[in-house]
Amino acid sequence: MKIDSISNGVVIDHIRAGKGMELYHFLNLDNMDCSIALIKNAPSQKMGKKDIIKIDTELDLDLDILGYIDPNVTINVIKNGERVEKFHPQLPQRLTNIIQCKNPRCITSVEQEIPHIFKLTDREKGEYRCIYCESKAKN
Numbered sequence: 861m862k863i864d865s866i867s868n869g870v871v872i873d874h875i876r877a878g879k880g881m882e883l884y885h886f887l888n889l890d891n892m893d894c895s896i897a898l899i900k901n902a903p904s905q906k907m908g909k910k911d912i913i914k915i916d917t918e919l920d921l922d923l924d925i926l927g928y929i930d931p932n933v934t935i936n937v938i939k940n941g942e943r944v945e946k947f948h949p950q951l952p953q954r955l956t957n958i959i960q961c962k963n964p965r966c967i968t969s970v971e972q973e974i975p976h977i978f979k980l981t982d983r984e985k986g987e988y989r990c991i992y993c994e995s996k997a998k999n
């Protein structure tokens with residue numbers, strides 16, 4: 861795989877330097893068998909340094925999760941060697957098993973098998989609340 865040219869896939873650009881590995885794990889990229897490049901500390905005019913992730917396959921990932929981790933990343937969708945789409949991720953409506961409820965009386969603290977689900981309650985503030993006990997997620 862040439863780092864600069866992927867034919868069909870996704871390039872996640874403008875990742876804050878040092879955050880690339882975190883995104884890599886959040887997207888479960890270890891489990892994919894396509895070519896993936898994680899570029900660390902690439903020079904950036906805007907940011908000084910940035911990380912970039914290039915994924916050389918058409919994927920069906922929930923990229924909205926990136927909006928929670930770093931809304932400033934740019935997602936480029938590549939088809940047949942050309943960029944067909946470029947956007948910033950939105951804050952996802954729901955976070956499932958991304959953050960954990962800290963309320964010791966919450967059912968998710970008592971019952972281990974229950975998924976930790978938070979819903980977006982204030983998009984402007986980026987505020988999430990546990991769907992079971994309404995506790996606010998700490999940013």
Ligand SMILES: [Zn+2]
Nearest residue numbers: 961966990993
């Ligand atoms: Zn809760």
